[in-house]
Amino acid sequence: MPNTTPESVVAARIRAAYRVRACAAAVCTGAAVFALGTGAGMAICLNAAWLAAAAALPACALLTLLAHRALTSSRPARLRNALLAALMLLLAVFALAALVSLAKQTMLPHATISYIARTSFLMAALCCAFGGAGVSRLMFALRFVLVLGLAALCALSLRGESASGLFPLLGPGAQQVALAALCMLAGAAPVLLLALPPAELAEIDEATRLGATPGPGFFLWRVLLGGAIGVLLLAALSLGGPYERIAQETSWGQRMLLARASGPRAGGTQTALLILQAAALLLCAAQTMLAGAQALSAALPRLQPFALPVALALCAGLLTALVYTGLETALRAAPLLSLPAAAAGALCLGRRKSP
């Protein structure tokens, strides 16, 4: 007989909400690692970007542990939440910039950047308007499609390619790989959304929520899997062609084309791959935007009813500024996101509240 006492039902609900949240964090991490790897990593260390991106995985693990600690901490955290709000909104803009760059290079080559940016932002904003639980549950529902789909489609589109694209393993050299690894640490930043309790658990009292919060391992393997998928996608990019080809590609969107050796925009495999990549980036933007709004309302409780519109307006403003200054600005600024992420992570260290 299954245990159907009210307490167990609430505990199951809390666990389910955290499971969904962990999946959302995993998808966001994978998308951020991929976007940062193609944008900043490949520009520095060419075909060795996947190796540099692997450095983000220990950072993912560390931030997951810190975020879990914040979940179970009783310390007042207005500063941390303000920092998280800024970080999440910047990550949302970065994911949108990556989506715009990918769409411009593949699906909408003849459209203007500002048109693609407006469309992408509105899609993300519409996702947000239907609530944070909806976006997270969508990510949860798509978890196998995204992970297995991306892996299978990569394998299909790279069929016949030899592994030579991965060599020389260190790309331009160990120093460049180390520099790229430093830049790629920001890829772990989306993990910090785990420091915010899921919005759908707001009506459950804190003691009950804390009592049913799963251990760090529950989040850790999911987040690491998401990050590893991002790293594997970067490795697949290196397999698609020689390092000279990567060096020739100056556009962010061009570098995201996984199947370029077989001809971009050709065939169902590439189309499906693009759709999955775009979906992951869009969901990452929506989820981080929502997390930003949630952190904003936690940092400034009086702003609570307007937190989402304010977050959307800030993102729209930043994205517009990016469109006018060039999407490459996002790439130059993105590695610096590791600094607020590290600060927010440090602020997660606090006294644990016993359940």
Add this chain to the structure above:
Amino acid sequence: MKRALEAVLLIAALLLTGSGGGGREIESCLFVIALAVDPAPDGSLTVTVKALSGTQEAAAPQSGEDAPAQEAGQSAPSAGQTETVEPGYVTLSATADSCLSALNLLSATTPRSVDLSQLREIVLSETLARTDATLTILRQIDALYEANAGAIVVVTPDDAGDFIRRQYAMFGVRLSQYLEVLFDHFAQLGTIPANAKLSAVISAMESSTADAAAVYAAGNAFDATLLLGDASPTDRLPGHLPRTSPAKNEYLGSAVFSGARMVGTLTGDETAILRMISGQALNTSISMGEAIYQISVHTRTRRTLDWVGGVPVLGASVSIRMALSAGTQQQTAAELARQLESDAQQLLRKLQAMGSDLIGYGRLAVRRCADIPAWEASGWETAYRTANVRTTARVRIQ
């Protein structure tokens, strides 16, 4: 509040996304099917394109009998722009100091914008292909005009512009479809290289670990009766096949590149051997002696690179299963294996002499290097030319 926000966003979506620019009417595009690039006397380039004319006849297939008659009325290109008309297609050319400028000139002087998304064939003059300009030209076509990455790169010793003027659809199909079928047919015969698509050629030219091959083709004037002699019909270069056919262009063999520069040619049979030891000959035919064999998909190929006393040894082993499809088998499986080993060795030696790594042994050599500076300092190009060759073949006839 939430519903109001949703409503505002939906209305904003309608208002803001309605201003998408960049849309193009299909009638405003000049859909190019074949493109040719020739050197002009003053160091410029002449770009010739064969495109859908956009008239109602465009949809109608040409008959093989009508097309040559239309061609007879075509004039030779001159500096500037020339237009010749044939049912459904239009041939235009422009001369400028670069391929990009010539394409821009065509766009500027034609009432339609050049669109290379339907491109099926890029023909380069051999004179041009033997210079370093080839890669720049192909990159410009690929990147700036978003050309179809699956277009086949062809090199011809003739005038490339004349080559595409002679190219017309036969057998009641559109030119684009005709070219697709034609390249599929020769790929099936195994007499043209497997990776001659635009994206693959550019990728190989940019790579320091492999080299590119393009399709070699030439026109046949039919003014001389040639005899085959003892050689196999496909063991020769295009333009020298004794036959009568409405098609004046012959596609046979490979144009071999080292880096961005063409360095030699391979005959149809040499190309077939190349495909076989590269593992790209599955389901194709091969002519050996008096017989033609179909190569089974169960064939296994393996490339190896060993270092013996600091000297590389290029290895190629083939375990081939084939079935007799035409002619009479006069050799045993062991004799065929020995012949294959010898042919493969000759081919590798020929490629070494040209300095072209079509098989991609550089991809194996690069694994010994930790980083790019070490690879670039490894002197692989010199080592490749002086490497020893070892080939093994096992033949099983079904």
